[in-house]
Amino acid sequence: xDEVFAGLSLTVLxxxxxxxxxxxxxxxxxxxxxxxxxxxxxxxxxxxxSPKPAVLTLPPSVVVFTMQGLKIAIGGKGGVGKTTVxxxxxxxxxxxxxxxLAIDAxxxxxLALAFGIPTERVPAPLIQMKELIAERTGTTKDxxxxxxxxxxxxxxxxxxxxxKVDGVKLLVLGAITRAGAGCACPEGAFLKALLTHTIxxxxxxxxxxxxxxxxxxxxxxxxxxxxxxxxxxxxxxxIETANNVAKMARDLGIKHVAAIANKITEAxxxxxxxxxxxxxxxxxxxxxxxxxxQVDIERKPATEADAEFVQGLRQAKNALVDLISPGLxxxx
Numbered sequence: 080x081d082e083v084f085a086g087l088s089l090t091v092l093x094x095x096x097x098x099x100x101x102x103x104x105x106x107x108x109x110x111x112x113x114x115x116x117x118x119x120x121x122x123x124x125x126x127x128x129s130p131k132p133a134v135l136t137l138p139p140s141v142v143v144f145t146m147q148g149l150k151i152a153i154g155g156k157g158g159v160g161k162t163t164v165x166x167x168x169x170x171x172x173x174x175x176x177x178x179x180l181a182i183d184a185x186x187x188x189x190l191a192l193a194f195g196i197p198t199e200r201v202p203a204p205l206i207q208m209k210e211l212i213a214e215r216t217g218t219t220k221d222x223x224x225x226x227x228x229x230x231x232x233x234x235x236x237x238x239x240x241x242x243k244v245d246g247v248k249l250l251v252l253g254a255i256t257r258a259g260a261g262c263a264c265p266e267g268a269f270l271k272a273l274l275t276h277t278i279x280x281x282x283x284x285x286x287x288x289x290x291x292x293x294x295x296x297x298x299x300x301x302x303x304x305x306x307x308x309x310x311x312x313x314x315x316x317x318i319e320t321a322n323n324v325a326k327m328a329r330d331l332g333i334k335h336v337a338a339i340a341n342k343i344t345e346a347x348x349x350x351x352x353x354x355x356x357x358x359x360x361x362x363x364x365x366x367x368x369x370x371x372x373q374v375d376i377e378r379k380p381a382t383e384a385d386a387e388f389v390q391g392l393r394q395a396k397n398a399l400v401d402l403i404s405p406g407l408x409x410x411x
Contacts, residue, residue, distance in 0.1 A: 147177060147178065147282065147283075147284060148282045148283070148284065149284050149285070149305050149306070149403070150278050150284075150285045150287075150303055150304050150305045150306075151168075151284075151285065151286050151287070151304070151305065151306050151307075151308060151399070152286075152287040152289050152301055152304045152306070152307045152308070153165045153168075153286065153287065153288055153289060153307075153308050153309075153310065154289040154290075154291075154307060154308075154309050154310070154324050155291065155309045155310035155311060155317065155320060155321060155324070156291060156292060156311075156312075156316060156317045156320040156321075157291035157292065158291075158312075159310045159311060159312045159317055159341055159342070160310050160312070160341040160342065160365075160371075161288060161289070161291070161310040162183075162185070162189060162190050162193050162288050163193055163371060163375075163381045164308070164310050164339060164341070164392060165181060165190060165193070165286050165287075165288040166181070166190060166193035166194050166380070166381045166382070167193075167381050167382055167384075167389060167392045168286055168392060168396055169181040169194075169247045169286050170194075170245055170246070170247060170380070170382050171382075171389075171392065171393055171396055172284055172286075172396070173245065173246035173247050174246070177283075177284045178248075178282070178283045178284065179246070179247045179248065179283060179284050179285075179286065180237065180241070180247075180248045180250060180277065180281065180283035180284070180285045180286070181247050181248065181249050181250070181285075181286045181288070182250050182252060182274075182277060182285060182286065182287045182288065183204070183249070183250070183251045183252060183253070183288050184252045184253075184254060184270075184274065184287050184288060184289055184290065185253075185254060185288050185289065185290045185291065186253060186254035186290055187290075187291075188204045188251050188252075188253045190249065190251070190288045191242070191244075191249060191251060192375075192378065193375075193380070193381045194244045194245065194247070194249060194380055194381075195244075195374075195378060195379045195380035195381075195383070196242070196244060196249075197378065198378075200242070201251070202240065202242050202249075202251045203251070204251045204252060204253025205236070205240060205250075205251065205252050205253060205269075205270075205273070206252060206253035206254060206266055206269075206270060207253060212265055212266055212269045213265065215228070215231035215232060215233060215269060215272075216228045216231045216265040216268055216269055217231075218265045227264075227265045227268060228268065229268050230268070230272055231268060231269055231272050232272075233269070233272045233273045233276050234276055234280070236273055236276075237250055237273075237276075237277060237281070245380070245382075248283065250277070252270060252273060252274070254270070254290050274287075274302075275302060275303070278302065278303040278304060279302070279303040287304070292320060292324075293320065293323050293324050293327060301328065301331055301333060302331075304328075304333050305333075305334070305335060305403060306333070306334075306335035306336070306337065306399060306402070306403055307324070307325070307328045307333050307335070307336050307337075308336075308337050308338065308339060308362065308399065309321040309324050309325060309336070309337075309338045309339075309359070310338070310339050310341050311338050311339065311340050311341065311352055311356070312340075312341050312342045313340075313342065313343065313344070313348040313351070313352065318352060318355045318356065321338055321356060321359065322355075322356065322357050322359070325338075325356075325357070325358075325359050326357075335399075335402055335403055336359055337359060337360045337361070337362050337398075337399060337402060338352075338356055338359045338360070338361050338362065339361070339362050339363055339364075339365065339392075339395050340352045340353075340361060340363070340364040340365065341365045342365070342366075342367045343364050343365060343366050343367060344366070344367050349361075349364040352364075360402065362395040362396075362398040362399055362402070363391055363392070363394050363395030363398060364391070365388060365391045365392065365395075366387070366388070366391075368384055368385055368387075368388045370384040370385040370388065371384045371385075371388060
């Protein structure tokens with residue numbers, strides 16, 4: 080994602096702003112409320128081969144540039160608030176006009192609860208759907224037990240099993256939890272294929288709530304991820320986990336690794352976290368919020384926490400987009 084737009088012009092036309100994006104070397108997205116798309120004929124001020132410029136007319140206060148199709152994984156030590164961050168970010172991106180797919184890949188699957196979905200409506204994790212996994216991997220009762228498909232067809236799975244909530248598509252995968260289970264099993268092959276499909280082949284903005292700790296950092300979980308964000312709370316174990324996760328992410332080829340400090344009670348704690356993170360930029364610092372606990376107890380969406388907490392996550396989201404696509408304009 081080194082270059083997003085090779086040519087760009089902004090022209091104020093009447094009460095709105097007309098934005099002409101002449102060429103995009105990578106897939107691009109321009110999202111905002113009340114957006115109207117149109118396509119003009121070939122030609123480019125950037126001197127590139129016959130592009131069709133996309134024209135977007137917006138109210139002057141709403142101009143959002145970023146990448147539709149961005150893939151973001153969120154990790155960290157257990158209990159630091161990564162699921163809360165994932166849920167709030169998913170809804171903030173959706174409010175900005177993005178087509179968002181939120182994936183719960185944690186064995187303790189509770190991302191749905193962070194959206195305020197009642198327990199009785201929470202989808203069962205796909206990892207628990209034994210008949211579906213058997214069908215796709217070929218491990219039916221008539222098939223030899225030792226053989227299964229390593230690359231099952233899963234392209235139709237997301238839209239069949241996601242749950243739409245507040246403009247977000249929620250897909251609950253879960254993870255393998257039984258002792259001795261690994262990738263060399265039908266469940267592992269199914270999850271790997273599904274993660275690979277959603278991350279590499281789908282065009283939604285994807286947010287993945289990873290399992291806690293470093294165990295989730297397998298190649299299948301993060302292949303094709305554009306950015307990994309580690310949530311950190313004050314404490315040596317949390318910081319150490321963040322550094323370990325970040326190192327593994329870079330070893331796996333993830334270009335952008337960043338952190339969010341959470342549950343901060345004193346400003347000095349942010350300074351300590353920043354100083355001990357090893358070459359990991361800090362996107363933002365969130366104060367300890369009792370309202371986050373309260374909405375969790377009341378089974379309400381995490382976005383209904385106090386405005387300062389949600390605004391802090393909006394600023395952190397914008398900082399991440401700056402990190403990935405420097406120079407693009409966004410709503411603040």
